[in-house]
Amino acid sequence: MTVMIYGCPGREEQTGTSGTSGAPNPPSADTGHPAEGASALSTVKLDMMENGWSNTPTDEADPWRKWIKDRFNIEMTMDAVPPGELEAKLLLRFSSSQPPDLIFSWDRNLIMKLHKQEVLLDDWTPYLSKLPHVMQTWNSQMRAHATVEGRIIGLPKLPEAFTWALMIRKDWLDALQLSPPATDTELLEVLRKFTYGDPDQNGKDDTWGISSAGSGSDVGELSILESMYGPSGFHIGPDGTVQHSVVNGTHLKFLAFMRTIVKEKLIDPDWYTQSWEQRKPKLFGGHIGIVHYPGAIVQEGERMNGATGRTVNWWDALQVPKGAEFGGRRPPAPIAGGLLAVSAQAAGDAEKMERILRFIDSTVYPTEGYWALRWGVGVNGQKVTDFGREAKFISLKEDPYRQEVKGANDWGTWVATSQDRVLESLRDSPGPADIKQLELDNKAMSMDSYTNYHELLHLDPQISSDLKKLTQEFDLKYILGEDSDYERFKQEWLQAGGRQLLEEASSQLRVRFHFDN
Structure with a gap:
């Protein structure tokens, strides 16, 4: 079901926890500087197809695309697609021998189906040593969720706090x-x-x-x-x-x-x-x-x-x-918030795969890159402040682009987790709506759920x-x-x-x- 928990709706939902244990305070400084050694790297083009929230394109002024170029020397294109359309569009791309490099789906079954057709990276296991930040987000259930016949077919995303x-x-x-x-x-x-x-x-x-x-x-x-x-x-x-x-x-x-x-x-x-x-x-x-x-x-x-x-x-x-x-x-809390996969064609390009690994590991929660890609810190003038009650606050007044171009939210779909406890508002500072949201979320998380x-x-x-x-x-x-x-x-x-x-x-x-x- 298509929904973001804090800020913009998404479908999938969630764990039963909501804290930020072990997570540093989000950065407020500009994160737009290139990654170490990025300026010396040749430009790589990456094409991503994913389940999005808004599923509408951005324009040439998109600051997230510029940030990715400056930070990683990656020219990134993104096609965000509703859940009901993703499979058909992916199959069309693969049949035309022009598959996307990165694929994110809320539906694990879709990734399993593509993996069985041998059009995806066969096993992520040899690459996990280059994904230390990603590995810190996993637990045993997430790993089991992504493992088929001993092979890790995709990278499971942190689930949302179960606030539905x-x-x-x-x-x-x-x-x-x-x-x-x-x-x-x-x-x-x-x-x-x-x-x-x-x-x-x-x-x-x-x-x-x-x-x-x-x-x-x-x-x-x-x-x-x-x-x-x-x-x-x-x-x-x-x-x-x-x-x-x-x-x-x-x-x-x-x-x-x-x-x-x-x-x-x-x-x-x-x-x-x-x-x-x-x-x-x-x-x-x-x-x-x-x-x-x-x-x-x-x-x-x-x-x-x-x-x-x-x-x-x-x-x-x-x-x-x-x-x-x-x-x-309630339905059971999800074990993972979706799977991220790489096409076999992209995995066969050593330089592209190296850049993909760097990009993924630098933007997973709670890295500095996560706050940039998910919320626009250092990308589009956003600042994250502590709200209290283990929550954080963002004012959309500081982000006119996302107010006008809803598709910009889809850059965060594949990394988002409401475990970051961010509340987003049109106000300059937290107000009654923020307090009410916390009240509803906490009430939802206290409700009994079935086992997953x-x-x-x-x-x-x-x-x-x-x-x-x-x-x-x-x-x-x-x-x-x-x-x-x-x-x-x-x-x-x-x-x-x-x-x-x-x-x-x-x-x-x-x-x-x-x-x-």
């Missing part, structure tokens, strides 16, 4: 004298009231209970609602067996709930087609009652409403309602991809009432490789967690 939660309009609850919903039935009643009860008291029929941003490919971030009924995807069930939500009925309960809210028109009518950015005018215009978002929703709302303070107290973080015995937790089993599995990437497409297609038809035969879909899912993946998952988890089933 269902955000609900607290002022609407108060206006309608409603309590926060604790069950799926209560949630349904709240959505009806939010849609048809004039919660903003403007006398107009212009509100919806809930929204999503499916970008024309899936249910978007509302997949979190499956957690009302139990864990999603592969997991170890309460009876000690490996299960999948498509097979054990959890997914069906979720689809039934989605069908109800679509049929009753309780959901924003553009929920499936709109992108994350396209949804924002309705969301911050005050027309949506519940959305899945991090605490940055406060800052973004203020930014789009003139920073008057009017929207600061709109939102509260909501625990996932309970719809079944083992439901009611899925990201420790290494399943056949092509089968996984095929099953994902099969599921996405059926989900939409079921939700829209065009297909009600879930049993037929389940059997098709099993025959299309689901049964094989269940066996693989059972075998791998049995070894890792030492259980019998």
